[in-house]
Amino acid sequence: MDPVQSWLDAKEVRRMAESLMAPAPEVDQSAVDAGYGDDFEGFANAGDPGVPGHAGLAAQAHQPDGRPHAQRQPVDAAPPDPAPVFREPSALAAEESGARVAMGNTLADARRVAEGSGMLQGEQEGNPAGELPATSVSPTPASSPALSPDVHPEAVSPASVVAKSLHDSPFHVSSDQSQTQPVPVARQVSPAVDVAPPVVPAAAPAPPVAPAAAPPAAAPPAPAPAPPAPAPEADLRSADSSPDEGAGGSERGAAHGPFLARLQRFSAVLRRDLDASAMFLIDNEGQVLLDEVENPKLIQVARTLANASYRATRQTAGSAAVGNLHVKIGASATLEVIPVRSRYGLLILGVIFPAPLGAERVQQVAGLLYKTVEPDSGR
Amino acid sequence: MGVSLHRVRMFFRMAASQGYDVCIIDTAAGLFGVTADVLSACDSVLVPQQAEPLGVRSVPKMLEALTRMRVVNPRLNVLGVVMTMVQNGLAESLEAVQALRNLLPQMMVMRNVVPRDDLFIRASAKGLPVGVMEEGAGVLTVFDSLREEIEARLGAQRP
Numbered sequence: 001m002d003p004v005q006s007w008l009d010a011k012e013v014r015r016m017a018e019s020l021m022a023p024a025p026e027v028d029q030s031a032v033d034a035g036y037g038d039d040f041e042g043f044a045n046a047g048d049p050g051v052p053g054h055a056g057l058a059a060q061a062h063q064p065d066g067r068p069h070a071q072r073q074p075v076d077a078a079p080p081d082p083a084p085v086f087r088e089p090s091a092l093a094a095e096e097s098g099a100r101v102a103m104g105n106t107l108a109d110a111r112r113v114a115e116g117s118g119m120l121q122g123e124q125e126g127n128p129a130g131e132l133p134a135t136s137v138s139p140t141p142a143s144s145p146a147l148s149p150d151v152h153p154e155a156v157s158p159a160s161v162v163a164k165s166l167h168d169s170p171f172h173v174s175s176d177q178s179q180t181q182p183v184p185v186a187r188q189v190s191p192a193v194d195v196a197p198p199v200v201p202a203a204a205p206a207p208p209v210a211p212a213a214a215p216p217a218a219a220p221p222a223p224a225p226a227p228p229a230p231a232p233e234a235d236l237r238s239a240d241s242s243p244d245e246g247a248g249g250s251e252r253g254a255a256h257g258p259f260l261a262r263l264q265r266f267s268a269v270l271r272r273d274l275d276a277s278a279m280f281l282i283d284n285e286g287q288v289l290l291d292e293v294e295n296p297k298l299i300q301v302a303r304t305l306a307n308a309s310y311r312a313t314r315q316t317a318g319s320a321a322v323g324n325l326h327v328k329i330g331a332s333a334t335l336e337v338i339p340v341r342s343r344y345g346l347l348i349l350g351v352i353f354p355a356p357l358g359a360e361r362v363q364q365v366a367g368l369l370y371k372t373v374e375p376d377s378g379r
Numbered sequence: 380m381g382v383s384l385h386r387v388r389m390f391f392r393m394a395a396s397q398g399y400d401v402c403i404i405d406t407a408a409g410l411f412g413v414t415a416d417v418l419s420a421c422d423s424v425l426v427p428q429q430a431e432p433l434g435v436r437s438v439p440k441m442l443e444a445l446t447r448m449r450v451v452n453p454r455l456n457v458l459g460v461v462m463t464m465v466q467n468g469l470a471e472s473l474e475a476v477q478a479l480r481n482l483l484p485q486m487m488v489m490r491n492v493v494p495r496d497d498l499f500i501r502a503s504a505k506g507l508p509v510g511v512m513e514e515g516a517g518v519l520t521v522f523d524s525l526r527e528e529i530e531a532r533l534g535a536q537r538p
Contacts, residue, residue, distance in 0.1 A: 007436045016442040017483045020457045
């Protein structure tokens with residue numbers, strides 16, 4: 001017995017499938033969205049004169065017929081076909097009108113709560129009736145107040161207060177935005193003499209990932225030139241201070257001084273030996289220590305991946321041990337994410353390579369980074 | 380249906396305003412509730428279908444539901460059906476794939492299929508995408524090919 005064909009009407013199935021695969025007909029946008037308008041987002045800011053852009057938007061929006069929500073027809077439904085194949089307009093209409101009534105009641109309750117708590121003080125003049133108007137369109141902000149970082153309270157206009165109150169988020173940005181907590185790595189890296197970059201033993205048959213130079217006591221001479229003599233150390237500044245000479249990053253929390261120099265040499269090694277194009281290094285709090293990629297999205301992806309793998313495997317020390325974290329970001333670009341545990345916490349290295357690295361290479365890179373961060377670790 | 384529609388649309392507008400070209404939403408099974416609202420507001424739908432006889436027998440219901448959804452959202456395009464959990468070592472699974480390819484229009488069933496693999500279970504246990512698992516290179520290739528196929532179909536639909 002045919003496991004599939006005997007259970008269904010093949011001709012009918014094929015007919016439905018072909019009709020679905022046919023290009024969608026060009027539909028007049030006004031017919032589809034007539035009930036909402038081009039900028040419809042919801043009923044939350046429905047017709048409040050205090051909301052900026054309301055007057056202009058109302059001119060473009062669908063004008064209601066003045067009837068309450070419950071009596072309005074669902075205009076987004078297509079006109080009834082005399083001989084429809086599938087006919088459920090009445091059920092759809094009932095659901096739509098019921099949903100709108102529920103939405104309107106919910107908003108009315110929310111507004112009453114907002115008024116009672118004083119959040120709408122000063123806005124009552126714009127709507128003396130204190131009721132939700134019939135129109136259901138609102139301006140489209142570039143970013144919704146509930147979804148975007150909060151604006152400074154002093155810069156909030158009355159209109160945006162109304163908008164914000166209706167989209168009130170339970171989360172509020174702290175007024176204290178000063179970064180009093182120093183960046184762990186920037187403060188805790190010991191002001192040791194800046195030794196030459198560590199030597200990573202070569203792994204056959206792959207070419208070795210060799211540093212730029214070897215310390216005087218080490219054995220193998222490296223082909224690259226020797227590093228500059230270590231300068232007298234100064235205590236690494238806290239994240240609050242402004243950067244000075246030799247600092248590669250001007251942003252708060254970025255590595256600077258000898259630590260930055262070591263990171264830059266580490267980056268040069270990756271570029272030379274592994275064809276890396278750019279890298280970034282962040283700590284577990286998201287503070288950027290070195291960023292050559294300049295793409296916050298990639299940094300966020302790396303942070304998410306690294307934290308997820310760390311939580312999953314309860315990694316305690318050493319280099320990444322969870323598979324090979326990489327994300328393809330382009331035709332010939334892969335973001336390799338390598339978390340490294342150090343005494344300063346979890347550091348997350350992101351490097352863009354032309355292709356994913358093997359597990360062994362990942363271990364080598366992680367080991368090299370560890371020695372770069374903790375040159376006196378002896379590992 | 381409709382209770383979440385305004386929030387879905389608001390979400391899409393936010394994504395568009397932030398510069399995203401494509402927004403993919405993995406919805407719950409079924410064609411009701413929030414899933415129906417998402418289908419009411421989206422441009423295209425991709426239908427995953429398990430490669431087994433019992434799953435394939437539900438295809439007619441799925442097509443009927445999509446046809447009804449087109450009444451609410453005339454712009455809705457069906458990108459295609461992608462076969463998932465295909466077991467190359469099981470004849471019944473391969474037969475289900477072939478039966479669906481024979482039943483539906485050629486363009487409706489995606490050329491790329493997603494194999495059944497223990498790696499998916501291990502990845503989900505770790506909370507990671509399967510592509511980042513150590514042995515995930517092979518599966519990543521499959522999804523890359525599927526992505527290219529979807530991009531081609533999306534590009535063909537744009538004017």
